[in-house]
Amino acid sequence: MSELTRLSADQAAQAIAAGETSSVELTQALLDRIEAVDGAINAFLHVDADGALAAAKASDEQRASGATSYLSGVPIAVKDVFTTVGQPTTCGSKILEGWIPPYDATVVAKLRAAGLPILGKTNMDEFAMGSSTEHSAYGPTRNPWDTDRIPGGSGGGSAAAVAAFEAPLALGTDTGGSIRQPGAVTGTVGVKPTYGGVSRYGLVAMASSLDQAGPVTRTVLDAALLHEVIAGHDPMDSTSIDAPVPAVVAAARRADVKGLRIGLVRELQGSVESGGGFQAGVQARFDDAVGLLTDAGAEVVEVSCPSFVHGIAAYYLVMPSEASSNLARFDAMRYGLRVGPEGVDDPSAEQVMAASRDAGFGDEVKRRIILGTYALSSGYYDAYYGSAQKVRTLIARDFAAAFEQVDLLVSPTSPVTAWPLGEKSDDPLAMYLADVATIPANLAGVPGLSLPVGLADEDQMPVGLQFLAPAMADDRLYNAAAALEGLLEDRWGGRLLDQAPVLEGAR
Amino acid sequence: MSSGISRADVEHLAGLARIELSDAELDRLAVDLPAILEHVAVVQRAAGDDVPAMSHPLPVDNVFRADEVRPSLTPEEALSGAPESDQQRFGVPKILGED
Numbered sequence: 001m002s003e004l005t006r007l008s009a010d011q012a013a014q015a016i017a018a019g020e021t022s023s024v025e026l027t028q029a030l031l032d033r034i035e036a037v038d039g040a041i042n043a044f045l046h047v048d049a050d051g052a053l054a055a056a057k058a059s060d061e062q063r064a065s066g067a068t069s070y071l072s073g074v075p076i077a078v079k080d081v082f083t084t085v086g087q088p089t090t091c092g093s094k095i096l097e098g099w100i101p102p103y104d105a106t107v108v109a110k111l112r113a114a115g116l117p118i119l120g121k122t123n124m125d126e127f128a129m130g131s132s133t134e135h136s137a138y139g140p141t142r143n144p145w146d147t148d149r150i151p152g153g154s155g156g157g158s159a160a161a162v163a164a165f166e167a168p169l170a171l172g173t174d175t176g177g178s179i180r181q182p183g184a185v186t187g188t189v190g191v192k193p194t195y196g197g198v199s200r201y202g203l204v205a206m207a208s209s210l211d212q213a214g215p216v217t218r219t220v221l222d223a224a225l226l227h228e229v230i231a232g233h234d235p236m237d238s239t240s241i242d243a244p245v246p247a248v249v250a251a252a253r254r255a256d257v258k259g260l261r262i263g264l265v266r267e268l269q270g271s272v273e274s275g276g277g278f279q280a281g282v283q284a285r286f287d288d289a290v291g292l293l294t295d296a297g298a299e300v301v302e303v304s305c306p307s308f309v310h311g312i313a314a315y316y317l318v319m320p321s322e323a324s325s326n327l328a329r330f331d332a333m334r335y336g337l338r339v340g341p342e343g344v345d346d347p348s349a350e351q352v353m354a355a356s357r358d359a360g361f362g363d364e365v366k367r368r369i370i371l372g373t374y375a376l377s378s379g380y381y382d383a384y385y386g387s388a389q390k391v392r393t394l395i396a397r398d399f400a401a402a403f404e405q406v407d408l409l410v411s412p413t414s415p416v417t418a419w420p421l422g423e424k425s426d427d428p429l430a431m432y433l434a435d436v437a438t439i440p441a442n443l444a445g446v447p448g449l450s451l452p453v454g455l456a457d458e459d460q461m462p463v464g465l466q467f468l469a470p471a472m473a474d475d476r477l478y479n480a481a482a483a484l485e486g487l488l489e490d491r492w493g494g495r496l497l498d499q500a501p502v503l504e505g506a507r
Numbered sequence: 508m509s510s511g512i513s514r515a516d517v518e519h520l521a522g523l524a525r526i527e528l529s530d531a532e533l534d535r536l537a538v539d540l541p542a543i544l545e546h547v548a549v550v551q552r553a554a555g556d557d558v559p560a561m562s563h564p565l566p567v568d569n570v571f572r573a574d575e576v577r578p579s580l581t582p583e584e585a586l587s588g589a590p591e592s593d594q595q596r597f598g599v600p601k602i603l604g605e606d
Contacts (some may be wrong), residue, residue: 102584195564209563238570239563313547324524333599335588340600341527349600354527366526367539370517370604373524374540387550389560394553397563428539429546445564471564 004029006306009074009168009222016063016073016254022424023056023063023073027117030075034119034166037503043151043161044143045080048087062115064390069227071225072115079158080121081128081217082108082213083202087118091204092136092154095337095360102212105202106237107171107213114229114442122157126362127327128206130154131434142421145461145500149418150442152182158216159186164503166399168217169226175207176315177413177438177495179214180450181292182411184464187215187496189481191227192438195445196241198227199234207322208239210315210442218497220306220451220482224252227474234309243472251475255482258297263406263481264290267308268437271313279416279434281456285463286412289453292487293410303402303409307394314395316432317375317388318443324372328363332356345381367428396444403470408480411437413450441468448478451485452496462496538600 004026007015015021029050038044052075083089083101091098102114108444111118113116125135133141133156141151141156143165151160158170159182159404172179174192185188189212198213205211215226231245242330270276271283294300331353332338340347373435375384382499402409415436424430441448450464469476511519514537521528528536582595591598 011526059556099588102580102587129578235572239565239567241565259547307553309547310553313549313553316543316547317550330523332590336590347600348604349602350525352600354522354525358523358527358529358532361526361531363532363535366528367530367536369524369526370520370536371540371543372546373520374512374544377520377523378552380543383551384544387554388547388559389562390558390563391550396564432546443564480568 003156005033005165007168009071009217009225010219010221012168013071014075022238022355023059023117024053026073027052027056027075030119030167037164038166039165040142040147041144041160041503043140043157043164043166044077044120045090045092045123045138045157046088048118051086052117052119055112056113058118067317068077069114069229071229073117074169075119075167076111076159077119077122077161077170078108078111078171078273079122079124079155079170081173081204082171083204084108084118084121087121089121089204090138091128092138093122093360093362093365094137095356097299097337099335103202106199106234108202110230112182114168116229122155122161122170124157125154126365127176127204127323128154128173129323129364129368131177131181131431132424133157134421135362137362143418144503145187145418148183149420149461151187152418154178155182155216159183159188159190162188162216162218163497163500165219168218169222171213171230172216173203173213174442175210176319176442177435179216180438180466181414181434182452183216184452185418185462187462187500189215189220189223189449189451191215191223191449191477192435192447193227193231194241194447196239197245197447197472197474198231199237199240200234201234205318205326208326208498209322210319212442220478220485221249221252224248224478225409231239234407241472246475248475248478251479254479255292255486257480258422260298260408260480261406262293262298262300263303263402263409264300265293265308265409265411266302266304267306268411272490277415278412279402279456279458281458282412282415282417282463285454285456286465289465289484289488290410292506293484294489296483299408303405305398305402305440307393307398308440309393310391311395311443312432312436314369314388314391314443315435315439317384318392320368322372324369324376327369330357330360336360366384375401378478392443395440399440399444399446399470407469408476409468411466413466417456417459417461436468446471447474447477449481451481453484453488454496455499496507512544513537
């Protein structure tokens, strides 16, 4: 494997700036890597070699003639939920197969403006509904640590692309954990910024009050660098926060937890053996990491967030309700799949719509649309959707009370490591439980970051730790995570991903 | 409240959601949905009447922008993904029935 593909985005930016390599050379190396390993991983639904190389050439030329952005020339992979002019946007669904959007998402436009070549579009659970990327209509993505296991979801493609050194950077979206949980199970870094911190314009909506775009990377500093490129107020998104972006890069460079007050969420820890919900190896690596934070001068205390236990229940009402409404736009009239009902001559628009939605949507999408339709229907609205919204208030209050005592909260990101493909694909409830630790942040709108903290003893698969911060205090995540990352890498003698197996066809 | 959702209920909901489900899909969802609803019904006992509902993490106000003309999609761009189009219009099946 080319050494270029193993560079972090920060290292790559410095190498390009120093003239040690060029964006074209780096982009070609990554395209070669994708060619070599993506048959085994299936992280990409579409690779745009010509477009990426053209953007790389433009970046190199611009650099030769003057100023460029810090990350100019460093390639990125984009989750297939963001609209991209010139590249298909399918959301992992048959209903959008081959659709080329006529406009760019704001974050994609920001990437282009900053000179980042877009390598391609990454695989995902259909319309971001799932925790394993097995619900993609285009086949599952595989975990680079063990290709018989899931890479997490819904953003398994972005996480696997970064973990397999197919891209130093990727974009994800996180509605209930879809950036952080794939990060945890692939040994990579994933950040869900504060709700409203990054524009949702051009992000195909699942649950509008929960969705948030964010960075998928191999290092905390890289995530901060990407965060600064994509964040900020966007007049095209009415929920975009009109305030300065938190100083996340400076925070990642500071990396000092001395004197920080960090809260262990009582409801989000405990091994299965001790009566909790977390796999033993997950809890053990988490405990080790918390020990390192304490040794480095953080004050770690236990806090209680009693309503978090109702988070999954509230989430699996709020999210399907919003999804059932958002996905009504796929009506077979203006774009997307159109098929006629069988055996009907001259069908009506309504019949065509219903037949197209049956043919175009997969099982999990249909399940959530029907569930959401039920939760919003007359007679059940107060009992389900209304009650879930009240739980949301309780969870937000838990966060507010906790952040009066501590600067940051911490928990394992996922209760389990990556499970074997197929293990939970027929059991929706089992799949939903994977989101227990990540969902509260989405319901309350606060930012969260997952970073790798080691391998579980029982299966040698990566474990993630999640920091949570108050809204618009995203910088605190980066400071603490960069500090912990440094402490862990001193102990490991390198990055965790250095321990990942070499992929077939990539020697 | 019980989550007694029958196969007929699922069929009705699918109609509301404009999804023509097959018999096998209806059978499957008639099993899945009650199981999921039983799990999420805990929200009904979690919060008292005095707890306000939260629809959104941010205070949501109307957001206005200046009423200024700016570039928009061309007709060709807007129609570029259409299953059928004619004379700069979306082509759609009939809206009204024969009777």
